[in-house]
Amino acid sequence: MAPSIPKVAIPPEKWTQAVYSTPDSCLAKAEAQKLQAMSFNPSYFSQAYTQCLGRGLSHKDCVASLTDVDSKMTPSGPLAASAASPDISAAIACIGENGGNPERCSTHFEALSKLAGYKEEVKKSSTEKASEFCSKAGWNLLAVPVLYVGMKFIKIK
DSSP states (O other): OOOOOOOOSSGGGGGGHHHHHHHOOOOSSOOHHHHTTOOOTTHHHHHHHHHHTTTOOOOOHHHHOSSSSSSTTTTOOOOOOOGGHHHHHHHHHHHHHHHGGGGGGHHHHHHHHHHTHHHHHHOOOHHHHHHHHHHGGGGGGGGGHHHHHHHHHHOOO
């Protein structure tokens, strides 16, 4: 009996896309430009403690003066704040109670998205669109009246 070819959920030509991007159905897209800014200094506390001892302070004073967070470390997002923990735990509890059905917990997800700073796209009026176009066009918009007057005198056959 010949071996069968295994069926995979993701075809091989899309493997790199699966590794380096977020799925299309995911609402929280990865921000690739912020990945380069991430940093972690594993020797931060030992260096700060050694510098403190070098100033002539005692062990107790040095331990008390150490800050909890490295100043060079990438700050955490809005969902890691203590104010977000009740919303996150409510969303997790809702998923647990409803057996993983995300449709029943949409109100919790909307609250988390607002907390994270996501805003729904606002429909622009035609005057807003026109003013945005004019601001992008800049001084080139001065040519429009000249062309309008010129087209009155020039006949294109």
